[in-house]
Amino acid sequence: xxxxxxxxxALALGIACxxxxxxxxxxxxxxxxxxxxxxxSVLPDGLTMAVRRATLSPTAALEVWIVSPADGYxxxxxxxxxxxALSVVATKVNGQSLRDIVHDNGGQLMISVFPSSTEIxxxxxxxAATPLAQAxxxxxxxxxxxxxxxxxxxxxLAEQQAVASTDPDVLLxxxxxxxxxxxxxxxxxxxxGPVILKGLGLADAQAFATAAYVPANEIVVxxxxxxxxxxxxxxxxxxxxxxxxxxxxxxxxxAQGQNPPLNAGFADTGGVAVGWAGPAxxxxxxxxxxxxxxDYLTRPDYGVVAKAIANDDPRAEFNGQFITLRDTGIFYMTxxxxxxxxxxxxxxxxxxxxxxxxxxxxxxxxxRALAAFRVHTLRDTQTxxxxxxxxxxxxxxxxxAYAPAATDMTLSGDYYNQAAALTPDIVYEAAxxxxxxxxxxxxxxxxxxxxxxxSMLVPGGRP
Amino acid sequence: xxLFAATVVALAGLTLTAAAPPPDATxxxxxxxxxxxxxxxxxxxxxxxAPIASAAVFVPAGLAQQNAANAGIAxxxxxxxxxxxxxxxKSVSAAAVAAGGDAAYTVxxxxxxxxxxxxxxxLPQLIADLARALAAxxxxxxxxxxxxxxxxxxxxDNNPAMVAYSMVRQVRYQGTGFAFPQGGRSTSLTRLTxxxxxxxxxxxxxxxxxxxxxxxxxxxGEIDSIAKPFASWPARSAPPPPAVTAEKRQxxxxxxxxxxxxxxxxxxxxxxxxxxxxxTMLVIQALLGRGGDVHAFSFGSSGSAAPPDYVGxxxxxxxxxxxxxxxxxxxxxxxxxxxxQLEDGITRLRGQQLPDELIARARKLALGDYYLSVTSLxxxxxxxxxxxxSPDGVAFEDALAARISSVTPxxxxxxxxxxxxxxxxxxxxxxxxxx
Numbered sequence: 001x002x003x004x005x006x007x008x009x010a011l012a013l014g015i016a017c018x019x020x021x022x023x024x025x026x027x028x029x030x031x032x033x034x035x036x037x038x039x040x041s042v043l044p045d046g047l048t049m050a051v052r053r054a055t056l057s058p059t060a061a062l063e064v065w066i067v068s069p070a071d072g073y074x075x076x077x078x079x080x081x082x083x084x085a086l087s088v089v090a091t092k093v094n095g096q097s098l099r100d101i102v103h104d105n106g107g108q109l110m111i112s113v114f115p116s117s118t119e120i121x122x123x124x125x126x127x128a129a130t131p132l133a134q135a136x137x138x139x140x141x142x143x144x145x146x147x148x149x150x151x152x153x154x155x156x157l158a159e160q161q162a163v164a165s166t167d168p169d170v171l172l173x174x175x176x177x178x179x180x181x182x183x184x185x186x187x188x189x190x191x192x193g194p195v196i197l198k199g200l201g202l203a204d205a206q207a208f209a210t211a212a213y214v215p216a217n218e219i220v221v222x223x224x225x226x227x228x229x230x231x232x233x234x235x236x237x238x239x240x241x242x243x244x245x246x247x248x249x250x251x252x253x254x255a256q257g258q259n260p261p262l263n264a265g266f267a268d269t270g271g272v273a274v275g276w277a278g279p280a281x282x283x284x285x286x287x288x289x290x291x292x293x294x295d296y297l298t299r300p301d302y303g304v305v306a307k308a309i310a311n312d313d314p315r316a317e318f319n320g321q322f323i324t325l326r327d328t329g330i331f332y333m334t335x336x337x338x339x340x341x342x343x344x345x346x347x348x349x350x351x352x353x354x355x356x357x358x359x360x361x362x363x364x365x366x367x368r369a370l371a372a373f374r375v376h377t378l379r380d381t382q383t384x385x386x387x388x389x390x391x392x393x394x395x396x397x398x399x400x401a402y403a404p405a406a407t408d409m410t411l412s413g414d415y416y417n418q419a420a421a422l423t424p425d426i427v428y429e430a431a432x433x434x435x436x437x438x439x440x441x442x443x444x445x446x447x448x449x450x451x452x453x454x455s456m457l458v459p460g461g462r463p
Numbered sequence: 464x465x466l467f468a469a470t471v472v473a474l475a476g477l478t479l480t481a482a483a484p485p486p487d488a489t490x491x492x493x494x495x496x497x498x499x500x501x502x503x504x505x506x507x508x509x510x511x512x513a514p515i516a517s518a519a520v521f522v523p524a525g526l527a528q529q530n531a532a533n534a535g536i537a538x539x540x541x542x543x544x545x546x547x548x549x550x551x552x553k554s555v556s557a558a559a560v561a562a563g564g565d566a567a568y569t570v571x572x573x574x575x576x577x578x579x580x581x582x583x584x585x586l587p588q589l590i591a592d593l594a595r596a597l598a599a600x601x602x603x604x605x606x607x608x609x610x611x612x613x614x615x616x617x618x619x620d621n622n623p624a625m626v627a628y629s630m631v632r633q634v635r636y637q638g639t640g641f642a643f644p645q646g647g648r649s650t651s652l653t654r655l656t657x658x659x660x661x662x663x664x665x666x667x668x669x670x671x672x673x674x675x676x677x678x679x680x681x682x683x684g685e686i687d688s689i690a691k692p693f694a695s696w697p698a699r700s701a702p703p704p705p706a707v708t709a710e711k712r713q714x715x716x717x718x719x720x721x722x723x724x725x726x727x728x729x730x731x732x733x734x735x736x737x738x739x740x741x742x743t744m745l746v747i748q749a750l751l752g753r754g755g756d757v758h759a760f761s762f763g764s765s766g767s768a769a770p771p772d773y774v775g776x777x778x779x780x781x782x783x784x785x786x787x788x789x790x791x792x793x794x795x796x797x798x799x800x801x802x803x804q805l806e807d808g809i810t811r812l813r814g815q816q817l818p819d820e821l822i823a824r825a826r827k828l829a830l831g832d833y834y835l836s837v838t839s840l841x842x843x844x845x846x847x848x849x850x851x852x853s854p855d856g857v858a859f860e861d862a863l864a865a866r867i868s869s870v871t872p873x874x875x876x877x878x879x880x881x882x883x884x885x886x887x888x889x890x891x892x893x894x895x896x897x898x
Contacts, residue, residue: 054512055510055512055838056491056492056508056510056678056679056837056840056843057837057838057839057842057843058489058490058491058834058837059834059835059837059838103828104824104827105827105831106827106828106829106830106831106832106834106835107831107835108835123835123838125489125830125831125833125834125835126489126834127488127489127830127834128827128831225489225492226489226490301560302560368561371562371563371582372560372561372562372563373563374563374582375515375562375563375564375581375582376563378513378514378515378582379515379563379564379565379580381513382512382513382515382839382840383838383839384838385838407513408512408513409511409512409513409514409680411514
């Protein structure tokens, strides 16, 4: 699966690895005996690195991905991974935080937290790639959190929680994950809530950093137009810390049976989401078929479901994708701000996907859609940031060599080989198996309008 | 708003950190440039990362070339072009989409820009399709295209940031088509005819001023075949757009819209992109608050790009003259206080030379913004096209970086004195507050 930047940004909510039906699964340290993508290597301490000179852009994407549970290792503490990442980038060493350094060099700093991984990334102007790589490595590979940094992070997380709590897309996606998993990092929001946040202290963030930010859990990715690959590789190797035992990812158990639709709360607008469990990333054939279906059904302005929803209700905001995950992928669609009821929206989605469940696509249509799918995938992994995200994401799912970014002009690599081998029958098999079952459903309701005044003397005021 | 406030506060007198050494140079990839006998420029940056490519085709008729009676014609004509059937009955857009690509238009101040991104091997055919549609846009698509533009224009009218931007342009670009809403007004749109559309499309057809910029995995033979359909365009130059009379007095204009809180934009004149003062103005933008890039308010196939909650700086340098605006949203804080900060910041910019350390930091931010604006093939094609059409040619890309790096405190003071005066203030108020 491709993770468009928009998805990553909005996602904040997350994804990750899960157990197979009815079982619990746990992810061991990710670097163990994985097939790596070209350009990737594992240092003696377990730190994985990927350096690639690519694109016409005068920028470099510098990223560290940390495979770790968003809700912590012991008692579930939703938000702890996000709080820790925010603390790491806010803590000042020699008077400057990572955020300060990136800003002063004209770069951009981003943090994305998913249920089973944290991404801290810097988009660097090419002229500042070397000092910014140095700063990122120093601050994230060797994390330090002080009281001031922690307090700054707490404020920022409180603000993020407030924003996320009104975003229908975030609530709906959280609702789908909440429905599909009964516990573990995939069950809870990566933001957490204000009550838990209030109770978290500096020691909690420091303890999480100590447990999670270890080389065996991490990949450093650098992709850019003017990179000196050898020098950057040496820089990463030099910054790598000593080996530390990685922690085991807590279990996220799949929910059994069919739950009633979940009311995920109130948002800026109403909305509904449907979700299905999909294959594990290790089943590359089925995962690629699900990516094809995701493209064919949900791509904006192209997918048949996306177009069906837009044609009937241009105001409706549609999102959908298949998320490739270590143990159980997730296919979901959300519709917010539409004029139709939740039931009518679900019926429209069901109607639109019906053709792929009835039988294999006609050969001509399939061939056209497969060619388009390949071009979409290439277009979605073209910027340094998109390429680096892709390497990081597939490392976090334990399948680095399967990353779509790991290809070239001839479309070599595991992902495009799998795409080339797709047939209408394989796609139909994937659709029947994973989308042919009843989906889980989540809804959000529009927040009630608050009267502008509470005066009893003003019309419309609260009595 | 936060960015803006934080930076202006810095400007108003914060403790400066030690100066960093000057940034190392980063070079843009080498570009080829070919000028056809009729004046059409074909320029390319080749990569071998993946078999995809992007093209930006600039034709020399845009918003400024409209008039009061036909405002909106630039967008309608571009929309008709992309709807024109070319390939087995498929439109340009549909042909691109069917191949996994995308075709879009943007109406710029002095050009209309068509962009196509797709598999590299498909690009020559799609560009040939586009050239056919440019030469003969299908009149039967006129009504649908106008309807699309009308809907997008209505949507702009409900976006307070777009309304404020429009009001500033209305004052500062009087006498040119850039003074009107970018998608036109419903009154002018409904009066447009097929003949208007055909007349505007004919104004695309100038060899001089047409630029085809390509980025991606293209072979020399493919570049040649992309150039071919444009070789027959007339070898003539587009007439210059009407000149703008410089605004020499302050204006404050007010509009009422269905918004919850007041919105405000303060607009100044600014150097355009090929002016010698352009790099200095980019540094001033970094000092006053980084905002969106030059296309943050552009109007195109998907309507307007501007989010309704846009705040911070916006520098429109594709227009001549350029303009520099700062947007304030009443929901983001105290507008009066933010305005006072802006006033203090500008007074300081104009009144004294700023410390070297502060200018060095701003240069770094400006340079960072410049480089970070180019991450995709589409970004690269746009920048390359702009550069190829500049007096410096494709060398403009690297030259601009060097010029940003050499801006001095004296430059900043001089440019601030020249441009940051006689502002236009556009205020968008909630309907209730005025009635």
